[in-house]
Amino acid sequence: MTRTLGDRLDEATTGLPAPLAVVDLDALDANAADLVRRAGGTPIRVASKSVRVRHVLERVLALPGFAGVMAYSVREALWLVAQGVDDVLLGYPSVDTGALDALAADPVAARAVTLMVDDVTQVELAARAADAHGSMLRVCLDVDASLKLRLGPVVAHLGVRRSPVHTASDAGALAAAIARRSGVDVVGVMFYEAQVAGLPDSSPAVRAIKRLSIRDLAVRRAAVVDAVQSAVGHELTLVNSGGSGSVESSAADPVVTEVTAGSGLFVPTLFDAYRSFTPRPAAFFGLDVVRIPGQGYATAFGGGYIASGPPTASRQPKPVWPAGLSLTGREGAGEVQTPLRLSGDADLRVGDRVWFRHAKSGEVMERFAQVHLVRGTTIESTVPTYRGEQRTFG
Ligand SMILES: Cc1ncc(COP(=O)(O)O)c(C=O)c1O
Incomplete structure (x- = not known):
């Protein structure tokens, strides 16, 4: 059976603390x-x-x-x-x-x-x-x-x-x-x-x-x-x-x-609608569910990584795994916690990991000191981001 992206990233990062960034x-x-x-x-x-x-x-x-x-x-x-x-x-x-x-x-x-x-x-x-x-x-x-x-x-x-x-x-x-x-x-x-x-x-x-x-x-x-x-x-x-x-x-x-x-x-989400090439998302960040505020909701720790540009919904990060998750209109991606609405078969428990994509490409790396480079279900290496090398330029 082919493994889903979420399963692969979950397996590769088992035991690692979140929020965390990965590149496939x-x-x-x-x-x-x-x-x-x-x-x-x-x-x-x-x-x-x-x-x-x-x-x-x-x-x-x-x-x-x-x-x-x-x-x-x-x-x-x-x-x-x-x-x-x-x-x-x-x-x-x-x-x-x-x-x-x-x-x-x-x-x-x-x-x-x-x-x-x-x-x-x-x-x-x-x-x-x-x-x-x-x-x-x-x-x-x-x-x-x-x-x-x-x-x-x-x-x-x-x-x-x-x-x-x-x-x-x-x-x-x-x-x-x-x-x-x-x-x-x-x-x-x-x-x-x-x-x-x-x-x-x-x-x-x-x-x-x-x-x-x-x-x-x-x-x-x-x-x-x-x-x-x-x-x-x-x-x-x-x-x-x-x-x-x-x-x-x-x-x-x-x-x-x-x-x-x-x-x-x-390939961040703002690049999803191009006809000139086939987008293959390669960068993700993972957050862990820390509480269940009520039926049909789960709240993950971290996540308010809004992209630069005009402040529209398209600048918010997008939950991509498991399927059936969305941000709430009232809170969006929160400063230190992000409530998610569950639809369809989506089911999340405390401790589960949720995977997101950022709206822009490099900006999200300013939120992380390191990024895990994943091949299949294993981490090939973990390398510092610019921020992890104490380099912040703009
Ligand atoms: C001067 C310049 N060249 C090229 C690019 C294209 O970069 P990307 O391929 O990340 O869209 C940009 C993006 O803003 C830019 O400012």
Whole structure:
């Protein structure tokens, strides 16, 4: 008889105290292979914010098809380089002058790390740090990949609010300003098309926006690359695009040299409704039932791990095993205890273990010091999370 996921995780973690986090290695390996297949030969940079477990980052980087980390903080990048990672692209700008100074002072880190910029003020901070140490810092331009739809007099902005650099001429102007400054070198451009990569394609409207965005970017990426190359007078070595939800469309553009993916490894609940790939949930957390408040209910210890973003029901964790459990509307996932409503055949006793999935990928790891890596019904290893290594970056 095939064992259910819940049975396997229960058996693997018998005797271990909860709350506890697990990663199912068979699902993780299959998700990594699927990302590589979808990228069709374009290297994948792994987004560390969507993992936040150094061991898992290193495991994925060892696979053919993955190259480099997209980090979210300069201090994190410095730490990863000190641990042996040799290619780190910051996904976001930084004004942390202490960290920039440490980066400029360390020749190995300065070679391995590329900063993200979209404003001359960020550039100036990096350049001052570089000047102070006589070094050169690598920078990448963050280009707004949102879709701007002109509807009569109104321009609709479809996507996230990030970089002010949208057009080829915006990018060329910023690149020219950077080229005039010592201490900084433009090595690439990044486009993160959140409205393609970060939205499930469940509705026809979203699918239409995705199609329009892909068409817009196919033209705009190439124009931006041309404008930046002529402003700096040399070829760019890095054109990054996308996220887990857009791997194939981002990789299909011939100017793109690499795609980014992170959430596609753990596959949290916000990634369940994508048509572009088959979600295989790989990360779970287990809570133990500590009391039965009445018939049809059970209360587990822990659980209030709400994901970032707009505060909607979709940001709550989801009980997935045993089947037939749901959060209550009044209490949701609680601060230190979570009441669950039971339906169908669901039956829970004090001491039973319940398995949940988080809405987002790496955030849940901030709640745990360690994560158990499970293969089948056994724990292959237990490794620290970023938090377990006393590393909290953002
Ligand atoms: C700059 C950037 N690139 C890529 C991604 C995609 O990450 P993931 O694959 O985890 O969705 C994100 C996610 O927010 C991002 O901010």
